[in-house]
């Protein structure tokens with residue numbers, strides 16, 4: 001088991017280490033590495049090389065062959081332990097075993113200078129996580145298409161026909177499904193968790209003969225963990241590998257896509273019955289999410305025997321359910337590329353939860369498991385995990401701002417302000433914000449949760465040789481801000497300092513008096529946003545997203561921000577400290593609610609459609 005204590009060092013943990021938050025040395029190393037990969041691929045005769053994705057294990061490039069075929073090159077991260085890097089070769093082998101139209105073909109596996117590269121065909125389209133971030137919750141008719149196509153892949157994968165071994169994918173989730181909008185077809189990628197199944201769907205050992213059974217250690221699971229945000233109980237508990245894993249991944253995927261979330265944890269609050277799905281689909285989802293294994297197995301059986309019924313469900317393309325905006329997001333006048341990073345007080349949020357070891361599988365060397373630990377999800381209840389995950393998802397939009405949620409006896413009080421830099425994503429962002437609120441309403445606790453979203457491209461970096469040296473300050477270093485008069489009618493903003501309720505456990509950096517005085521004076525000028533100081537032994541970062549709301553004070557505001565830079569070398573402590581100011585009118589209040597209201601796809605759509613058609617005809 002990884003040492004939890006050792007992993008929990010900083011409170012404000014970015015979801016993913018943004019390139020823009022790396023020290024200049026690390027950023028240069030990564031840039032050089034990308035350049036090297038690109039050069040290497042060009043040398044091999046590929047053109048139009050671009051970085052198209054990154055995951056926990058590696059980076060993915062795309063390139064085109066001389067004959068115009070598009071390939072994908074998956075590089076393992078060179079900073080991972082060798083045992084994990086070797087997994088890419090196993091992934092290549094498992095992919096090479098698959099021959100299905102919905103799976104990109106394996107091309108080659110190379111190892112050069114300690115660097116492994118997996119080459120495969122490029123699946124056309126967008127991965128479904130990105131798709132759902134762009135367009136929000138997917139409609140039920142699309143969900144059914146995704147579901148049926150995945151069942152078709154499973155049908156092939158899990159079959160023993162023609163001497164084939166039962167293979168499981170083991171990591172079905174939105175970002176591993178590439179959706180081609182024009183043909184409405186999907187392709188399944190990322191075979192890094194794929195194994196040959198030890199059991200079939202009925203739980204019978206899979207083996208061709210008796211001797212095989214004797215020679216195999218049937219007590220030890222060969223399962224890979226998959227993504228902890230999407231896997232089911234069987235895989236999480238390290239049971240023998242079976243096709244059940246894929247059905248759990250499938251249902252988590254459909255659930256996440258239909259609810260606009262990035263995980264399955266919220267299913268007890270944003271229930272399958274609240275997603276606007278046809279009742280039969282919600283029933284199947286409920287069965288697959290059931291606590292009792294027997295109900296889950298029944299659900300899979302039902303799903304497989306009722307595919308015909310699902311295929312023939314009728315939807316009304318003009319039907320759009322009404323949606324309530326619980327928290328608005330404001331659109332910036334200018335659209336631009338923002339590298340959003342979320343810093344939140346999730347560590348103190350978790351600290352209140354009882355830490356229990358709910359994982360029994362020996363997974364200490366699994367990178368996914370590390371990620372789970374790093375994000376402090378282990379030991380939390382499902383609703384809390386869902387809430388934290390929903391906040392993290394906000395960081396995937398070009399969105400800046402902040403939010404403070406306070407739980408009290410009557411419910412929650414929410415102070416928030418968000419600005420979105422891509423107008424087309426407004427619906428998706430507002431759905432994600434609504435999810436944060438719905439999940440917060442289902443959690444009973446006392447205290448405050450705070451989250452700041454800022455653009456990592458605006459972060460100011462300072463470096464020094466060692467912890468006892470002073471930081472080198474570039475004369476051009478400036479804390480950026482923008483001026484906005486649009487919010488002038490808003491009442492004086494409320495400050496949310498992380499110190500506001502006395503000494504905050506999330507704060508472990510003591511700022512020098514000079515900076516504290518500047519912050520106090522800044523607080524008297526109408527502005528919103530956040531400023532966060534992060535001091536490491538040889539690297540210091542000042543993250544910010546400041547909006548001045550009183551133009552008449554601009555000269556003073558600017559000079560105070562310059563004063564902060566001047567005082568940087570008075571800091572003789574390490575850790576983090578931050579301040580957030582929200583322009584909030586009155587904070588919004590919401591009562592507690594254990595679950596979202598029920599909502600199914602309306603029945604008799606066919607009849608309504610026919611009536612509508614008849615009326616249309618009549619009008620003509």
Ligand SMILES: Nc1ncnc2c1ncn2[C@@H]1O[C@H](COP(=O)(O)OP(=O)(O)OP(=O)(O)O)[C@@H](O)[C@H]1O
Nearest residue numbers: 053055056057058060072104122123127175189190
């Ligand atoms: N064959 C492919 N065709 C198109 N896009 C691909 C392909 N393979 C990978 N990608 C893109 O690269 C991203 C990362 O790839 P992949 O999921 O295989 O990496 P990983 O390191 O295993 O990620 P994870 O952390 O999800 O396990 C995908 O989400 C997808 O956008």
